[in-house]
Amino acid sequence: MIARQFADDLVALLPKMRRFARGLARDAADGDDLCQATIERALRSAAQWQEGTRLDAWVYRIMRNIWIDENRARARRGPVLPPDDAAFDIADASAQGIEANVELGNVSRAVAKLPDDQREAVLLVLVEGFAYKEAAEIIGCPQGTLTSRLVRGREALMRYLGEKP
């Protein structure tokens, strides 16, 4: 059982949750699955949310953890490849899938090509507008780690988008 206010706030967050999920998963259907799993876990763990703290940061942390677990499980099931190749293959295949399926701009395709750690940093800070400190807390990494991922993510995006020669 949850409080009505909690339900209202969570419902209001749904469009943003869905957007973040899609950004992480790089695919509309996978993103919606991730978002629904997040809603279910947030409802089950509602008692653990502390009133007065940011609900969005709490929910994003849940979503990110589910996504990480899912990726690990998928990696265990999949063939063993050197990490760099694997990351490249997945990013590439997914980017092509997005291209084929959904009408997405160059920007989304460029974001989809980023390695996972850079992508989540870019999404949290540049798209969702979290402060460095908040984003680092959601990811569970030191702030310095977040900033360097962010800088590398930005550089890669500029290259993909031709902002930088």
Next chain:
Amino acid sequence: MTISDEELAAFCDGECDAAARARIEQAAQADPVLAERIRAERALVNELRDSFESLLKEPVPPHWETLIRAEVEPVAEVAAAPVIDLAAVRAQRSQTPGPARKQIWRSAWIGGAMAASLVMGLFIGGQRNGAFPFAAENGALVARGELANALDSQLASAPSGKALRMLATFRNADGALCRAFSGEIASGIACHGSGGWQLRHVLPGTPAQTAQYRQAGSADAELMALAQQMAAGDPLDAAQEAQARKDGWR
């Protein structure tokens, strides 16, 4: 003076202190390369925000909200439905055999269950030819004929005197609209998909026998229990059900 990428990013993201900000602003005035880096950073962020902003305008799947609202403490619903006697429901539930007894009924479902068990069904013919009201199609049972018509047209909120009655309409975890129905030949739950109404549960129907009137039996309670298990949230209310029919059960 060199500005590191980290410093520049912090500057653009509003993460640096006032002193660093002033220093970078001043440097940019004298250094066109730095000014261009700042412009490019800002253009990138704007492009990113614009591109992802459009995703917020897409309506989210409606069953997500249903999923959330179903968990809210049901204070308001009970107050809004004073005719439901919870003690009577509990007493009735304790007499129901089988797994239905273990069900914890959420308040919005109680109305349907009560209606299902209290409605006196008037039997006036129908389904006399005894044909099965469904057919196997691509590995699924699909409603046909009278059953398909009833699923398409009858409302659970407006009980008819017909032998085939709709007990409840709800969305399942996949977001598909499903309907629990009760009839002489078969009762069950059907969900709407591309090929029409696919039967997810089929139970033996309740034959009319000789009595003109009957009280809907425990089969209906069993169906409602199955429906509650399948449902993502509460059943549709009268207005939502009418709208769903208007929208072609999509």
